[in-house]
Amino acid sequence: MDPVLDAAFFLRWLAAATEVMDREGDRLTELDSAIGDADHGINMRRGFNAASDAVAKEPPDTPGGVLVGVGRQLISKVGGASGPLYGTALRRAGKSLGDADHVTPEQLRDALLTAVDAVSELGGAAPGDKTMLDAMVPSVQAYGAALDSGAGLTQALAAAAAAADEGAAATIPLQARKGRASYLGERSIGHQDPGATSIALLIDAFARTAKGDADE
């Protein structure tokens, strides 16, 4: 059965996200080393651990509260390009959920769209620029399309995760036009974008959280 999207769900997602950043951080840093400055995994790890710690101290009791709390921590602990982008995206997504104590899968879609808009606005990138957007956009589309065609939350998040993964992989042949990787010009071609990869890990954490709940 599909889980309820309440604060507890988002806290379980946060735990899964933090765990995956700890586990996969080195791979993200390695990707960032090829076309950036070799810190993306370190940044994500620091940010999600700070968020987990902060939230553990005073657990919010709404989905919006969790996302706003995580976003704020990322803004004030990560730095770099990903801190404000990730942080603002989650903060605005959380704000869009208001103070409902649980939300629908459709409300989550709107929140994810808000996140995409936040990243586009702040970073000025378009799809195809080889940034995190290249995983976010197809992922949110796939999620919405799945809901539209009658899928439940767990199934739709699985589709979102698969699309994010593909989107991240599809950054490999692209030449970067935003962020640090753009300095490399053509030499950025042939490497997967670290930010798109971490987005895929986060969406996958959503999907796994839902599936874990559903399997219980």
Place this chain on the structure above:
Amino acid sequence: MDPVLDAAFFLRWLAAATEVMDREGDRLTELDSAIGDADHGINMRRGFNAASDAVAKEPPDTPGGVLVGVGRQLISKVGGASGPLYGTALRRAGKSLGDADHVTPEQLRDALLTAVDAVSELGGAAPGDKTMLDAMVPSVQAYGAALDSGAGLTQALAAAAAAADEGAAATIPLQARKGRASYLGERSIGHQDPGATSIALLIDAFARTAKGDADE
């Protein structure tokens, strides 16, 4: 037949010495790298090339003149420990020969003794301290002993070269007590002293010059 020890002989020696420093400089530097600062070959090469150039411009016409000229060049071009030691040794040796236009093998012995005294006085080292003296002292002894037992110049210089070579090799087990190698304490044991090695090359250049002349 033994050659005459005139200015031309010492100029041929200088050419041979310069050639051997060019050829063996890297080995001297390598030895100095193990227990010093990796420049002895470079120093010797710079010094003997400067001496050859200077002497080519205005060739001295006495043995003493050649040695004094070489010594002066070493003093003003080499630097380091070896510059003043080698330079003063040769300068004083040359001075001891006065302005005779040729000298006897016995006078050469006295000049070599003067050189040994110069190095001892200036550097304050004793035999066994793992310095150039450890090649000089046995070499001059062997030369004198050969003359005393009736050998000619060529033979005596061959004995001097062999003794210098042995003296240099015998520095391997010694612990350095003077110069840069002394800073290593016991870690200086097991390496051949670069200065003793270059002395052996120089004496060998004397022996080869004499032998080359004798063979003609």
Place this chain on the structure above:
Amino acid sequence: MKMLINGPDTVVADALRGLADAHPELAVDTEKRVVVRRDAPVAGKVGLVSGGGTGHEPLHSGFVGHGMLDAACPGEVFTSPVPDQMAAATAAVSAGAGVVHIVKNYTGDVLNFKMAAELVEDDGVEVEQVLVDDDVAVTDSLYTAGRRGTGATLFVEKITGALAQEGAPLAQVAAVGRKVNESSRTFGVALTAVTTPAKGSPTFDLPSDELELGIGIHGEPGRERRKMMTAREIAEFSLDAILDDLPPGGPVLALVNGMGGTPLLELYLFNAEVHRILGERGVQVARTLVGNYVTSLDMAGASITLCRADDELVRLWDAPVNTPALRWGM
């Protein structure tokens, strides 16, 4: 890779303690991670704040003091600081005359400083941003995040600092900063990659007979890799790129800057080539600074920055400055 550290996690905090121990004339808040002139806020003076990732020392903390920055915010290694730091620094130096944020053009620095400006403007502090983007190695700004900010940051911080110290108003201080940036161009090369404490191994592989041309200061690879060149050839290549793009004009200020791992001896040697070539091309050098100022941890390499400087800029360059890394006239 061996480093003189206690562990990768405490590098920034430990180094800030050491900075505080060495420079009692600076107020170092190791919690908030801001480094402030002890006499800040200076009454009536425009405040100057900069910041960026740690790993470029002495930039920026080493430029805090009389006649230069009022505060610096060091981020994690090669990671821009966070808005909280910048907001705290801005508050600490604000004397009512407004504050200039000197921001190197990197996505992270720009975004974080922007968020910080929003925070402090809510509290009524007027903020002007001066963006530094001098690195000609990044050419096509339509298809990139724009030119990086590198060596010219030193010129901008020194010259705005001098003008602010004289009591000039906010708009004028920001304007001279923009003018310095527009008049400056930089090109850098790396002979080795950089190793960050967290990663512990070089950020890219550079064969022992090649060099990277057009590197940044964060261990990013450059635009082009070539077989090793002589100092003269490197200077020629770099100056070609710079002079191609530098606005025409009179004399220049020259910064021959080490990336951290190159001995001062080589920097002076490189400076000789720079001067020789500029002489051949008829470019007059008004002032020269040689040393490790805008670095990239242990990276071997160097950058050249030229800034066209009229009499006013030269005067402000010469004005008294008293910081850990730059000090003259007082």
Place this chain on the structure above:
Amino acid sequence: MKMLINGPDTVVADALRGLADAHPELAVDTEKRVVVRRDAPVAGKVGLVSGGGTGHEPLHSGFVGHGMLDAACPGEVFTSPVPDQMAAATAAVSAGAGVVHIVKNYTGDVLNFKMAAELVEDDGVEVEQVLVDDDVAVTDSLYTAGRRGTGATLFVEKITGALAQEGAPLAQVAAVGRKVNESSRTFGVALTAVTTPAKGSPTFDLPSDELELGIGIHGEPGRERRKMMTAREIAEFSLDAILDDLPPGGPVLALVNGMGGTPLLELYLFNAEVHRILGERGVQVARTLVGNYVTSLDMAGASITLCRADDELVRLWDAPVNTPALRWGM
């Protein structure tokens, strides 16, 4: 090994040209290889000359100027200069009040300076030699060439320079130099070996997980090799060696010096450990200097020098100085 040079043979000459280009306030004779204060000889003032192998920059050329050295003689890389240079430098700075030779205790430096002193004394210049031998890594002076001269050279040059600038007579300037040397101790460590331009490869092999304790500044291996240690452990080991030998007394001047290849960030971090440990041991630090001052080309590592300083020495340390590498108070 890649270097920013034109070729190993011209390194010293090229770098001197670059020094001259950067510092018009110095008179650099690239032929004779002497670097002299442009206003030398200063009437009535005792002249101060030092010199040594090239490769320790900014030592000594970077310390020529008001309140410090009058002249420096750079030798070949890691090779003491020759008597001709020292004699030329001495003649250039001699104003009739005598000249002090500051000599680091290496066989080569001592012998060459001795020969130079004989030359200039023949011309009627009175010379006093101040020998610097502060390196406690060399312990048993009966069986060695005696302790090496390293970091304390900076203290000796600064403090004798200040006293000479005040017009003190020769004997007094030399005496304060000797007092500084006797009050100073240094210990250094290397994380990597050094590579000279001529050799082109590291002068010794140092495994990637070990460090050398008690190194000198010429790429000589140290007395002992250990598994890599933390900054705190290295500081503790070094300070144990120094404090064991340092004369008792009041506050100290502290120099936390980089060997050339270690980023400033790590030096500040190391300084934090030095201060923490000195605090624990009750040693008061009057002044601290952190940076690359007495280097060994690209060697990674650091040294600590402590100098017991009474009020007079602190006053002379604080006195105005204006050189390329050390500048304050003017």
